[in-house]
Amino acid sequence: MSIIEIDSIYKxxxxxxxxxxxxxxxxxxxxxxDYISIVGPSGAGKSTLMTILGCLAQPTSxxxxxxxxxxxxxxxxxxxxxxxxxIGFVFQAFHLLPGVSAFDNxxxxxxxxxxxxxxxxxRVERALERIGLGHRLNHTPGQxxxxxxxxxxxxxxxxxxxxxxFADEPTGNLDSKNGAEIMATFDQLNxxxxxxxxxxxxxSVAKHARRILTLRDGRIESDQTNENFQKSHTSSARAAAE
Amino acid sequence: xxxxxxxxxALHGLLLNKGNTFLMTLGVMIGIASLTVIVxxxxxxxxxxxxxxxxxxxxPDSFSVYSGAGRLFFGRSRxxxxxxxxxxxxxxxxxxxxxxxxxxxxxxxxxxxxxxxTTRIYGVTxxxxxxxxxxxxxxxxxxxxxxxxxxxxxVLGATPARKLFGDKDPLGKKVRVGxxxxxxxxxxxxxxxxxxxxxxxxxxxxxxTTSMSRLLRKSHLHSLKVVAMSPELVEETMxxxxxxxxxxxxxxxxxxxxxxxxxxxxxxQWVTESEQAxxxxxxxxxxxxxxxxGIVIMNIxxxxxxxxxxxxxxxxxxxxxxxxxxxxxxxxxxxVSLLGGGLGIALGLGLSVALxxxxxxxxxxxxxxxxxxxxxxxxxxxxFGIHPARKxxxxxxxxxxx
Numbered sequence: 001m002s003i004i005e006i007d008s009i010y011k012x013x014x015x016x017x018x019x020x021x022x023x024x025x026x027x028x029x030x031x032x033x034d035y036i037s038i039v040g041p042s043g044a045g046k047s048t049l050m051t052i053l054g055c056l057a058q059p060t061s062x063x064x065x066x067x068x069x070x071x072x073x074x075x076x077x078x079x080x081x082x083x084x085x086x087i088g089f090v091f092q093a094f095h096l097l098p099g100v101s102a103f104d105n106x107x108x109x110x111x112x113x114x115x116x117x118x119x120x121x122x123r124v125e126r127a128l129e130r131i132g133l134g135h136r137l138n139h140t141p142g143q144x145x146x147x148x149x150x151x152x153x154x155x156x157x158x159x160x161x162x163x164x165x166f167a168d169e170p171t172g173n174l175d176s177k178n179g180a181e182i183m184a185t186f187d188q189l190n191x192x193x194x195x196x197x198x199x200x201x202x203x204s205v206a207k208h209a210r211r212i213l214t215l216r217d218g219r220i221e222s223d224q225t226n227e228n229f230q231k232s233h234t235s236s237a238r239a240a241a242e
Numbered sequence: 243x244x245x246x247x248x249x250x251x252a253l254h255g256l257l258l259n260k261g262n263t264f265l266m267t268l269g270v271m272i273g274i275a276s277l278t279v280i281v282x283x284x285x286x287x288x289x290x291x292x293x294x295x296x297x298x299x300x301x302p303d304s305f306s307v308y309s310g311a312g313r314l315f316f317g318r319s320r321x322x323x324x325x326x327x328x329x330x331x332x333x334x335x336x337x338x339x340x341x342x343x344x345x346x347x348x349x350x351x352x353x354x355x356x357x358x359x360t361t362r363i364y365g366v367t368x369x370x371x372x373x374x375x376x377x378x379x380x381x382x383x384x385x386x387x388x389x390x391x392x393x394x395x396x397v398l399g400a401t402p403a404r405k406l407f408g409d410k411d412p413l414g415k416k417v418r419v420g421x422x423x424x425x426x427x428x429x430x431x432x433x434x435x436x437x438x439x440x441x442x443x444x445x446x447x448x449x450x451t452t453s454m455s456r457l458l459r460k461s462h463l464h465s466l467k468v469v470a471m472s473p474e475l476v477e478e479t480m481x482x483x484x485x486x487x488x489x490x491x492x493x494x495x496x497x498x499x500x501x502x503x504x505x506x507x508x509x510x511q512w513v514t515e516s517e518q519a520x521x522x523x524x525x526x527x528x529x530x531x532x533x534x535x536g537i538v539i540m541n542i543x544x545x546x547x548x549x550x551x552x553x554x555x556x557x558x559x560x561x562x563x564x565x566x567x568x569x570x571x572x573x574x575x576x577x578v579s580l581l582g583g584g585l586g587i588a589l590g591l592g593l594s595v596a597l598x599x600x601x602x603x604x605x606x607x608x609x610x611x612x613x614x615x616x617x618x619x620x621x622x623x624x625x626f627g628i629h630p631a632r633k634x635x636x637x638x639x640x641x642x643x644x
Contacts, residue, residue, distance in 0.1 A: 084560060085561070095643060100254065
């Protein structure tokens with residue numbers, strides 16, 4: 001069953017009277033348990049696509065079915081609930097609440113749950129232990145390394161057991177060792193059946209996915225399996241080399 | 243409960259942004275403190291005026307006529323010289339009048355050896371004592387013989403007596419006023435400071451004739467005190483006095499009175515009016531100070547929202563509704579207002595007590611402004627918090643994270 005179905009999504013931004021069309025008719029389907037990378041040069045519309053898929057922004061036109069629900073029809077309260085229960089976000093800049101302990105950062109999504117979950121504190125502790133930060137519950141983001149902060153954001157995005165995980169350049173602010181660890185975590189989460197969508201311009205990150213979507217100038221340029229992407233990529237690289 | 247969770251988040255937010263919290267609290271605190279202090283001063287002034295009136299010693303059957311046009315204590319001219327002993331005699335001759343006490347008044351230095359003090363000196367007739375019913379604790383009051391011979395005798399109030407003589411007995415001693423030496427013949431009973439610090443004992447009395455020919459060397463009067471036969475006759479008597487004085491002073495029918503009445507009713511009316519004016523002023527000042535506090539909160543919250551735009555975005559990403567963000571910021575502003583209000587009340591109370599202890603500004607502490615201030619600080623927090631809180635809630639989550 002497809003968890004995401006979008007059809008002819010357009011997104012136009014208005015900035016001081018200047019209209020910029022960022023997405024120009026994007027249609028795609030994501031199956032539950034999929035592992036997708038969205039790649040493309042900067043300005044291609046990757047992040048905008050993610051904000052729409054993540055229900056953070058509404059498209060200018062087009063339809064979006066998330067888990068069978070028409071997102072355009074939802075009001076703020078319902079959208080907030082969808083973001084809370086079905087979606088997890090991991091950002092390049094981590095976006096942890098500054099000055100707030102790792103524990104409280106991971107706890108934050110549970111504060112906005114429809115019904116207050118039982119045993120929330122234990123859940124948060126377990127989540128932090130699983131990512132190896134059980135001993136740093138009370139550390140604030142400033143006291144954690146970049147890799148540790150990103151692990152906290154992963155714990156936060158998973159605390160409500162969402163169906164889909166969005167990651168926007170998750171390794172962008174990390175060194176290669178920490179980046180590899182984060183990607184290994186994603187691979188494992190996907191193996192457990194979670195749908196993962198990673199936005200990146202880093203081919204070494206993109207290749208973790210099973211399916212690679214290339215965006216260029218607001219349109220989908222190609223939608224390939226990883227193997228085909230690698231093939232075409234290496235052949236075009238070879239062609240460029242020759 | 244969602245609302246309690248938002249409240250907790252608001253408290254966390256305030257603790258994390260200590261600088262902003264401090265400034266907002268300070269804004270409200272100063273507003274509330276100044277409000278309560280101003281009200282205390284207003285109340286103190288009111289009390290002082292009322293005491294002053296009480297100390298004038300009016301009975302229901304008496305009133306005063308002061309020389310010079312104007313109203314009550316506010317003469318328009320200080321050197322009207324039209325009121326004379328002839329006026330006093332003519333008024334005394336009216337059928338409804340029981341007693342008339344003509345007065346001269348000055349404020350001069352009074353000296354005994356090396357000690358001196360400045361006090362009010364009244365030239366009055368011997369009837370003064372029975373009109374004011376003021377007890378002589380020691381010695382005697384001057385009589386008709388002293389008046390006739392313009393004798394240089396003086397009766398001291400408790401304050402000049404203490405300042406010049408301390409524990410010693412002043413009776414029979416000489417004091418000098420200007421170039422004139424007076425013999426102390428009597429002491430007035432001590433009445434004590436009024437609540438507001440007015441000292442009725444700070445006065446001395448000399449025979450009117452002495453005052454006219456030896457001390458002030460002028461014949462016009464400062465005022466007349468008129469006692470009617472009965473309280474009901476006061477109004478009628480005042481009309482008669484007006485006619486007599488206008489006739490004696492040769493005023494044409496177009497000219498204004500060159501004298502003014504001071505009556506208990508007139509004073510009460512004036513007090514009511516000035517109280518209303520004072521209350522209006524206090525209301526205005528309170529509104530301004532609360533407005534200032536509120537605007538401080540609003541501005542700082544608006545700046546704070548700019549600074550915390552990421553926080554808002556993150557919360558929205560993970561399921562915070564607009565209402566959650568609104569509530570969080572509104573709680574912050576209300577909490578800060580209440581904190582500022584509480585601290586402002588403490589500060590205001592401290593300052594009011596300090597003013598009360600010092601004598602140079604009258605202050606009176608009443609509980610109403612403090613209760614009101616606390617209530618208003620909460621309203622300020624709500625009213626001035628709504629705009630920033632809504633602004634924060636209506637930010638687009640995707641734009642806040644860029």
